[in-house]
Amino acid sequence: MNDSSVNGRRRSKRAEGLNTKVPSYGGARLGDNNNDNAGRWSRRLVGLVLIVGALGLALYFVAEPVAELVDRPLASVMVEGDFHYISKERAMALISAEINEDFLQLDLMRMKTALESEPWVEHAALARRWPDALEVRITEEQPIARWGTDGFLNQRGELVQVDNIDALAALPLLQGNAADASKIMQQYQDLSQLLRSRGLDVIELKCDSKKSWRLMLKGDVEVAIGRDQVMEKMRRFMTVYDQHLSEVWQDVTAIDVRYTNGVAVQWSPDSEAKKNYIKSM
Numbered sequence: 244m245n246d247s248s249v250n251g252r253r254r255s256k257r258a259e260g261l262n263t264k265v266p267s268y269g270g271a272r273l274g275d276n277n278n279d280n281a282g283r284w285s286r287r288l289v290g291l292v293l294i295v296g297a298l299g300l301a302l303y304f305v306a307e308p309v310a311e312l313v314d315r316p317l318a319s320v321m322v323e324g325d326f327h328y329i330s331k332e333r334a335m336a337l338i339s340a341e342i343n344e345d346f347l348q349l350d351l352m353r354m355k356t357a358l359e360s361e362p363w364v365e366h367a368a369l370a371r372r373w374p375d376a377l378e379v380r381i382t383e384e385q386p387i388a389r390w391g392t393d394g395f396l397n398q399r400g401e402l403v404q405v406d407n408i409d410a411l412a413a414l415p416l417l418q419g420n421a422a423d424a425s426k427i428m429q430q431y432q433d434l435s436q437l438l439r440s441r442g443l444d445v446i447e448l449k450c451d452s453k454k455s456w457r458l459m460l461k462g463d464v465e466v467a468i469g470r471d472q473v474m475e476k477m478r479r480f481m482t483v484y485d486q487h488l489s490e491v492w493q494d495v496t497a498i499d500v501r502y503t504n505g506v507a508v509q510w511s512p513d514s515e516a517k518k519n520y521i522k523s524m
Contacts, residue, residue, distance in 0.1 A: 315346045315375050324381035328410055329363040334381055337361060346375050354379075362405045365397070388431060389416045390424065400425035419450035426450075430473065434458065437477055441484060462493075469501040476500040491516035 320342075322334050341354040351369045358367035358381065366382040384403060386395040389411050394404045396417060402424045415435075419427045431448045438445060438460070447459035456468040468476055480500045488495060494514035499507040510516060 317342060317346045317349065317377060318375040320377045320379065321372075322379045322381065325383055326381075328383055328386070329361060329381070333361070334358065334364075334379070338377075338379060346371065346377075349377065362403050386411050386414060388428065389414050390421075391418055396424060396428050400428040415445055416447045418448070420452070423450060430456070433474060434477060437474070437481065441481065441489070443484075464492075464495055464497060466498045467501055480506055 320335070320338060322331055322338065324331070324334070326334070337357050338354060341357050342349065344350065349371070351371075355367050355369055358364050358379070363383055364381055365384045368380040368382075370378050372378050384395075385398045386403075387398055387400075388396045389408055390396055390402055393406070393408065394402055395408060395411055395414070397403055402421055415431065417424075417427050417431055427448065427450050430450070431445060434448065435445050444461040445458055446461050449457050451457070453470065455470045456473055458466050458468065460466060466477075466480070477500065480498060483506050484492075488508070491514075494511050494516040495508055496511050497509035499509075
């Protein structure tokens with residue numbers, strides 16, 4: 244290969260290098276991108292302004308109805324319950340004392356607390372009823388027995404103090420230490436179940452400071468039981484009742500079961516059964 248051929252190729256490559264276009268990464272294309280971004284931001288800004296304006300307009304038109312709704316007064320109160328021991332009027336008075344707000348602002352928990360602080364009320368349920376009513380459901384305590392002169396025991400054996408127990412005159416009377424109330428209630432239930440099978444109803448049960456038991460049966464027959472073996476002694480009495488006393492029960496005024504091998508009977512003064520028993524001895 245001669246020198247002229249080599250020199251010709253070199254000149255040709257230099258010429259090609261001079262004619263090669265260099266790519267452009269800026270210039271007019273970068274300017275176009277900036278314009279597109281500015282346009283998008285402008286459209287977003289306009290959209291945001293329109294949304295805020297629409298919300299403001301909506302609030303303007305609904306503000307007054309909403310205010311009327313929030314300030315809506317309570318129009319009616321519906322009170323339901325059995326009302327054996329607390330009157331409906333008393334319940335309404337307790338409720339009315341707590342109504343000092345508009346319908347949506349009523350403090351239902353405070354009202355519930357006020358109702359349940361009434362001794363005769365076991366539970367109170369309250370609910371708003373659209374558009375402007377309050378519904379109240381009252382569940383009363385269930386007295387099982389009177390306690391002394393100023394209280395009663397409920398179905399759970401809890402002692403509830405009240406001002407007046409005249410409405411409970413038909414219930415049995417239980418007496419004893421308040422700390423023993425639930426125990427006395429259980430003893431009453433056990434004795435009642437045992438005696439009721441013979442048609443004998445317990446109308447009073449007393450546990451004194453020495454833990455000695457005494458009960459009164461319907462017909463004013465008093466039964467002295469003592470401190471221990473209460474149920475065993477009463478079962479022994481039931482045997483004597485079935486064998487000797489059931490037919491002359493109307494002549495019996497008192498029973499003493501504190502003995503270990505029998506019972507003592509006190510008769511009415513003019514009892515023929517008493518005379519017969521004395522003659523047979």
